[in-house]
Amino acid sequence: MALPEILPVLVIGLYFLGTALYVLGSALRNERLKVTALCVAGAGFALHAADLCVQIGQEGFSPSTARFLLSLMGLGILIIFVVFWLWLRLRFLAVVALPLALVFYTASSAAPGIKASLPPMLSGLFFFLHIGTLFCSMALLAMGFGAGLAFLNMEKRIKTKSGLKTFQKDMPSLNTFDRMNHWVIVAGFPLYTLGLASGFVWAWLTARRVFSFDPKEILSLVMLGLFAYLFHQRLAFGWRGRKPAITVIVVFLLMTVSMLGINYLVPTTYHGFKP
Amino acid sequence: MDKHIFLVGLNHRTAGVDVREKFALTSVADFEKSLLAACPLREVLALSTCNRVEILVVADAAQCANADIPAAVLRHWAAVCSGPLDVLEAHVYRHEDLEAVTHLFRVAASLDSMVMGEPQILGQLKNSYRKAVETGTARVIVNRLLHKSFSVAKRVRTETAIASSAVSISYAAVELAKKIFGELAGKTAMLVGAGEMAELAATHLLTSGIEKLFICNRTYARAQELAKTMKGEAIFFEDMVERLKDVDIVISSTGSPTAIIRAKDIRDVLKKRRNRAMFFIDIAVPRDIDPDVNALDNVYLYDIDDLKEVVEENMSARQGEAVKASAIVDLEVAAFATWMKSLALQPTITDLLGRADEVAARELAKTLKRLGEVDDATHEALEVLVRSVCHKLLHEPICFLKRRTREEGSAERFIDVTRRIFNLDQDPVNQDAHLDRRIAGDDEASGPDDQCECCRDDADGKD
Numbered sequence: 001m002a003l004p005e006i007l008p009v010l011v012i013g014l015y016f017l018g019t020a021l022y023v024l025g026s027a028l029r030n031e032r033l034k035v036t037a038l039c040v041a042g043a044g045f046a047l048h049a050a051d052l053c054v055q056i057g058q059e060g061f062s063p064s065t066a067r068f069l070l071s072l073m074g075l076g077i078l079i080i081f082v083v084f085w086l087w088l089r090l091r092f093l094a095v096v097a098l099p100l101a102l103v104f105y106t107a108s109s110a111a112p113g114i115k116a117s118l119p120p121m122l123s124g125l126f127f128f129l130h131i132g133t134l135f136c137s138m139a140l141l142a143m144g145f146g147a148g149l150a151f152l153n154m155e156k157r158i159k160t161k162s163g164l165k166t167f168q169k170d171m172p173s174l175n176t177f178d179r180m181n182h183w184v185i186v187a188g189f190p191l192y193t194l195g196l197a198s199g200f201v202w203a204w205l206t207a208r209r210v211f212s213f214d215p216k217e218i219l220s221l222v223m224l225g226l227f228a229y230l231f232h233q234r235l236a237f238g239w240r241g242r243k244p245a246i247t248v249i250v251v252f253l254l255m256t257v258s259m260l261g262i263n264y265l266v267p268t269t270y271h272g273f274k275p
Numbered sequence: 276m277d278k279h280i281f282l283v284g285l286n287h288r289t290a291g292v293d294v295r296e297k298f299a300l301t302s303v304a305d306f307e308k309s310l311l312a313a314c315p316l317r318e319v320l321a322l323s324t325c326n327r328v329e330i331l332v333v334a335d336a337a338q339c340a341n342a343d344i345p346a347a348v349l350r351h352w353a354a355v356c357s358g359p360l361d362v363l364e365a366h367v368y369r370h371e372d373l374e375a376v377t378h379l380f381r382v383a384a385s386l387d388s389m390v391m392g393e394p395q396i397l398g399q400l401k402n403s404y405r406k407a408v409e410t411g412t413a414r415v416i417v418n419r420l421l422h423k424s425f426s427v428a429k430r431v432r433t434e435t436a437i438a439s440s441a442v443s444i445s446y447a448a449v450e451l452a453k454k455i456f457g458e459l460a461g462k463t464a465m466l467v468g469a470g471e472m473a474e475l476a477a478t479h480l481l482t483s484g485i486e487k488l489f490i491c492n493r494t495y496a497r498a499q500e501l502a503k504t505m506k507g508e509a510i511f512f513e514d515m516v517e518r519l520k521d522v523d524i525v526i527s528s529t530g531s532p533t534a535i536i537r538a539k540d541i542r543d544v545l546k547k548r549r550n551r552a553m554f555f556i557d558i559a560v561p562r563d564i565d566p567d568v569n570a571l572d573n574v575y576l577y578d579i580d581d582l583k584e585v586v587e588e589n590m591s592a593r594q595g596e597a598v599k600a601s602a603i604v605d606l607e608v609a610a611f612a613t614w615m616k617s618l619a620l621q622p623t624i625t626d627l628l629g630r631a632d633e634v635a636a637r638e639l640a641k642t643l644k645r646l647g648e649v650d651d652a653t654h655e656a657l658e659v660l661v662r663s664v665c666h667k668l669l670h671e672p673i674c675f676l677k678r679r680t681r682e683e684g685s686a687e688r689f690i691d692v693t694r695r696i697f698n699l700d701q702d703p704v705n706q707d708a709h710l711d712r713r714i715a716g717d718d719e720a721s722g723p724d725d726q727c728e729c730c731r732d733d734a735d736g737k738d
Contacts, residue, residue, distance in 0.1 A: 029436075154454070158451065158454060158455065158575055159569065159575060161577065161581045161584065161585075163584075163585065163588050164454070169439075169440070172457065173453065173454055173455060173456055173457035174454065174455050174456075174552065175455065175456050175457045175552065176457050178552075238549030238550045239550065240549070240550040240551065240552070240572075240573055241550065241552065241572050241573040242572055242573075243572070
């Protein structure tokens with residue numbers, strides 16, 4: 001088997017092993033297991049990046065393939081995770097980042113022949129403006145989703161005095177999760193807005209229409225509205241804690257529906273991945 | 276084993292505070308030495324804390340056959356403390372040999388403490404050991420036993436979670452605060468009212484890095500007084516709610532019959548501080564803080580009962596960890612037993628070489644004094660010379676002991692002989708020693724044996 005063929009199997013295997021070991025290490029409060037898990041996942045990450053390079057080398061830069069896009073999304077999530085890990089010491093988010101990277105990479109490998117019906121004019125600038133910004137904000141949301149769930153669970157336990165679970169004793173404080181939520185919103189909303197705006201501009205440039213009542217467009221606008229509300233409430237009204245955590249979780253779930261649900265299942269969308 | 280280890284003691288479970296007070300050894304000077312003089316013992320270690328008094332002694336097997344060592348120790352103990360012997364006997368526990376070793380390891384690892392896992396006992400044990408070393412009542416076995424018990428304590432601490440969770444109200448409060456705020460550096464706390472527990476919690480918060488502490492009391496003078504000792508800032512009681520907007524952690528323990536902090540007030544305070552989280556610790560009974568405060572977003576309220584529950588949960592978690600810790604203790608006891616049985620040669624060799632070095636150093640110092648000023652090279656050459664003469668002289672006897680150790684049964688006797696020939700335990704020479712030597716001088720094996728304490732000869736005879 002040639003290396004490019006074996007790469008996906010290796011990446012999926014390493015991500016899976018990394019995820020399992022990290023979850024196990026967290027449950028058992030075993031530091032060595034966690035470090036091993038991160039090393040395994042790190043190897044997976046390197047091979048994942050290599051796989052993307054091989055893809056570009058073989059097929060040229062083809063941003064419209066589902067395989068490329070989903071794989072890039074998985075990689076993006078891990079990069080954002082590493083940023084938060086180094087910055088806010090939120091290594092705990094590996095519990096969310098590793099399985100998500102696994103899901104996105106596996107989805108990309110399962111869809112090698114599927115292509116989004118995007119015209120080839122999506123040049124470097126628009127790719128960066130539309131896909132790059134949206135993926136960054138989605139990866140941020142993914143991390144915000146993990147932090148939000150952890151916050152809600154831990155907050156409930158502290159509030160109701162039901163005692164923390166063993167693994168929660170190693171988790172960061174509520175304040176750290178809230179700071180994370182703050183940065184997800186502060187960085188994610190402008191990126192998302194830019195991504196959406198560039199998409200509409202591009203639609204106008206190519207098809208001479210801004211809005212075509214595509215399900216993905218409608219959902220994206222709903223998400224933008226929610227995101228804007230969240231951005232406003234957090235920055236202007238000092239929202240903290242539960243409310244922004246819940247809203248980020250909702251926005252992330254909508255994003256997942258939009259990214260995996262609509263692209264694959266709705267035949268009418270022009271964002272869809274079609275064989 | 277030609278030596279026996281005995282441990283007698285009383286602790287918080289076997290004796291009330293009045294008995295422990297009566298038989299405490301903290302104010303008894305040179306207890307170890309006096310016990311050594313009063314009883315036929317080789318080594319003594321005494322540990323006396325507010326929760327326990329323990330006396331660990333090592334005696335020769337031969338002497339144990341003739342005397343009830345623990346009873347003798349108890350008699351001396353009661354006499355020294357001028358307390359009734361029957362009361363002491365009714366409250367003490369006695370352990371022998373490996374049981375005593377297990378008990379000591381458990382004490383060191385804080386498995387026997389009132390608050391299991393508390394770290395103070397190890398420090399107290401170290402102090403007792405230091406005292407025994409200084410007075411010269413700790414020798415081979417106590418040395419090894421204590422060093423081992425320190426390492427057992429360390430293993431238990433690192434390999435189990437026995438000391439990982441807070442088991443006092445004030446520590447539990449600090450731990451919770453850390454779970455809410457993360458680092459406490461830069462955070463502000465307010466102490467409302469006074470009270471021992473509240474002050475303790477505030478002190479713990481300060482040591483955990485709290486930046487500022489406000490102190491509020493109905494009596495402003497009292498607040499000022501406390502502010503001085505705790506390096507805080509006194510504020511008027513009337514300003515309390517107004518100042519809450521800058522406060523992250525509130526510890527309240529006033530004697531007020533009604534709530535002094537209401538949910539309505541806190542709702543306004545939260546608006547002013549843009550929903551930054553607040554942690555309220557209500558130690559007062561009846562409660563000072565309206566329980567509805569806990570229903571507000573980003574506000575966490577714990578009263579004394581909630582904190583007690585946290586502590587109890589942590590305690591039961593420690594009980595679970597104690598099983599793991601006991602397994603570690605058992606392993607280490609087994610290792611110690613093996614050492615007692617087979618490695619008695621090692622300390623003998625160490626003592627032998629130590630004695631040789633001591634003699635060499637002493638003789639070198641004498642010679643150097645006679646020679647006057649010498650250059651460094653000569654000094655070093657002389658040092659090497661005396662040391663190598665000593666070590667070479669001991670080389671053959673050590674090889675002989677090692678050879679004999681391999682032949683089961685004979686090692687103990689030869690080690691014993693060696694210790695006596697070189698007087699490694701620094702026993703005072705018996706008055707009858709010379710007489711004995713004159714009588715039994717012809718036998719090469721029993722000769723050196725006979726010159727030492729006669730009671731030892733009985734043991735040899737039995738072997």
